[in-house]
Amino acid sequence: MLTGAVFLVTAAALVAQPAVPGLLDHVRRDGAAIDAGQWWRLLTGMFFQDGGLFGGIFNLAVLAVFGALAESSFGRVRWIALYFGCGLFGQFLSYLWLRPVGAGNSMCVAGLLGALAVALLRAPARHGVQLSKQVFLVPVLVAPLAVFDTVLHDNHGLPALLGMVLGFLLLPRVRPAA
Template sequence: MIKPIATAAVLVVTAVPSVLQFFLPGLEPALMRDPAAIGAGEWWRPATSLVVQDGGVLGTLVNLAFLAVLGYLAERSLGPARWLILYGAGAVAGQAAGYLFNDPGAGNSIALCGLAAGLALACEGPLERSVGAFYAVTLAAYALAPSDGTWGWVVTVALAVAGFQLVVHRERLPVRVFPIVLAVVGVTLTALADLHGVALLGGMIAAWALTGKSRSTSRPTSPA
């Protein structure tokens, strides 16, 4: 059984500065994605912005929890190499969109989009596929909810709970439902200029590529 080494390592690397930022107020601004600063030569920000969070305490806990869950399921099913490719694909696509959309911020949620895409498209089990789709629904709930502080979080949680029905009823749903959900959320959020939509679509492309490569290498060759 594969040990979730990549998940554990990335979780520690992400959690430490994410917690420290609440005690060092200048840490998040110094590491966050800032298109103007990136354009001025601070090239490290797309990487460092993945290890601090801009969603406050609750947003930080949610991102770290999803990293643990999505990461464990993806690494167990796909292995550490494909885990890293998917995590990187979501991060690269999301950071590129953040720069193009001139959207400053921080958080590893865009990288998690790659893992969610891998779960929904490249895994066989209904649990993995449904959890990947559920993460996409959670992103949509957050993006579409009112931005009015506590009320926004209440609506987000309510919509996410409704989306969790994908996981609860996963055995009754056709397998194709889960990648369709991911694609719909990805296109919708991209149309709203939300970088998570681009991250989801980037993760889906990477997952399709990995799935196609896996099938081609496992296909038996014809005898000469």
């Protein structure tokens, strides 16, 4: 339900971008504008997409899959903390260190992916998964890819690593009732 609501708001923002000329320029993360006091761009940058229609559709598809899994694994309150905590962390670090101009929900989803990787390793039965060699490779690859992204100054690596830490700390002992 929560994943669906965030999906719809993000999809509406994607549809609004071409309908309202210049909208993306007014809502994306922009270091100079943030320095001038437009701090809210750190938030709006998580809903609008700088990757065009294809990038936006890809981000929405990934949100639909991993968002639903994370909501099922962590519950709604923890999902909010993971999604927006990792996303805001990524936006802020991008503003400070990596790419001061941009937009997209991919850093939010990277955090969810990191949390899911830890959840799958810690409690695979909770997800109805037998931890076969193939399934085991998925969460084991997330950490090195996140580190690799970070070394390359890609702004998805650090939110994924934060998601892993938060996923470890926030994973409920019992499966939450939706």
